[in-house]
Amino acid sequence: MGRIYASAQVTIAAAAGVDPTHGLVGISRDRSTLLAREPVGSSRYLCQIPQSAQHYIIRSPWFSRAWTFQEGYLSKRILCFTEGEAVFTCKSHDLIMESGQNSRVHGDWYGTVNGTIIRTALSTQGNCLSHASKIMETYSARVRGHDSDALNAIFGILNVLRHGNPPVYHNRGVPFTITRRPDVAHSTDSTVSISLDWQHLDNARRLPEFPSWSTLGWIGEIYHHRESQVTSHFMIKYWSGDRYRELDEGTCDLDYTYRLDGTHQSQYLEIMTDVVQVELQFRSRTYFLKPTFLRRKRDEDQEANWTNENMTCPFFRVVLDDEKNFDATLPVLCSTTTPLDFVSGSWGSFQDRHPIFLFFQKGVKSYERIGVCDPDVYTIGSDGHMIKDDKNMWEFVPPGEPGAWDQVAERRTFLLG
């Protein structure tokens, strides 16, 4: 159906009202020019001001729904009827207001933010993994009428990206790319990059129709950090026909498997990676992880200041997807998608590779993703508060010593649902 919007000469967007009884404002219904005001204090007034068309678009039910996202995104030209001015936009041009004003009424940050949000949803085109991730991020903020619509309402856009150049594939709404580039270090000739590094902005609700590793498996707005690479250290296999396989161009025609029911093997990823069993601690209203594999660098000059035991204890801050329903009594597995480099022992250079740590917990049939953390190191300050610490103050515990990653980690293959 997305093709219909892409084939239309113009799309008329009804960006006002909650249903089709509202009419298009400015056609059968007059635009209101009445501005409310109320007296306050001594001879002062609080006045409404005419709102920009961007304000009306962003606040409209049309802009908040899941289905209308791809209808707008796939359309080549849009004539948008708001509660205020009508607005024209196309794939080659920014918003043009009916009044002839090219952009913002309020030349402030509010107008700027709104303009960016609208451009992302309506005008911006692209074919790269970060663009696809941005699409999923935008989509996660939209309201779905039916939970089962989660994939269908974005399928038109994913299909366009999948047939673009270069193609951005997806598995259950998780975008990935395959780059043909000899990778000597891992003796492969292509690199798979996948958007797994996202976190929820607020407590999310699990949607069992889709797997936990997909943003579609949750209801809640997400934020994407960056993309991860599939390596021999963090191997992802997909269900392809009859078994879990490594991904290459030949096995990535996954488009038609989604309509299967939620119990099919294809909803799992087979993951092979090093995992560490960890305990999450609740402090300062959020969950923290104490990484045993880090220690403070020896620094003769300052050693005298580190007599306080707490000062040397690092923490990672963990963002759980559904913190409210987190069961801290069940074991939590942690793994990183970035190979840990023990040779140099430098935490700073490891962190420069933007690693992420993923957290899993065993569910009924398989493991489930429960959260992520950015490896920023926090310590407890003298006032008891968590403070972000300098990454260069830390180093890996050398291999073989107690607490080192190679001592606590175990290579496992498990299904992630």
Added chain:
Amino acid sequence: MDEMEDSTADMCSRCASIPWDELEHIRFELFWRDEKPTLGDLQSSSCRLCRLIAYTIQAQPSQDARPQFVCITYRNRDSGFGDNCLGSLELWTEPGGPVGKLILTTEASVGQEAAARLPVVPKRVSFASMRPYLEACKASHQSCEPETSPQLLNLRVIDCIDDTVVVAPIGCSFVALSYVWGGPSANSYVLGSQIAFPPTIEDAVSSTRELGYRYLWVDRYVRQHAYFINLN
């Protein structure tokens, strides 16, 4: 003092706690951080300011039934709405972010400078001013060309001249409507019959004609049996 009592008489304690007469001497201030009223509180309040604020925000559906808390930031003279404008109140919801703005003025009307900055839009849409943008795009933007390759077969569209539902002629130019369905499912319409559509669709029909097109595709009302054959 009498004057002040008059203006706060029908305000709730939350709104009356904002130092309205002091604001113009304050550069920046955050209000209601601790009170945390929800949008629902403001909508159902009997206080006129609460209602003005709720009305300005325009309630939006959120993803779940979480309450949206409202807070206000005041900025002195930042909006450039003229001499009569003392400052602006930016309205925020959490979750949600910035959602609207009110200005504090010394006059009941927005200052003249302010009015000059704002778009003057007539009560009705001017297609005469919109059409040139569409024509310019058609004439010069290659990347905005509608797709033509997949043949749309049995695509049912509204014939905006005869006001009937017809099968779209192959290769015809058409306009699409994107809208929020709202309530329960609509009846489907019989081919060739005269029909009455809800106002948004009626308006889209007349807009399609104004834009110079004959056919309008509207999901749900005319969707049945639309499918594609990819000739490749």
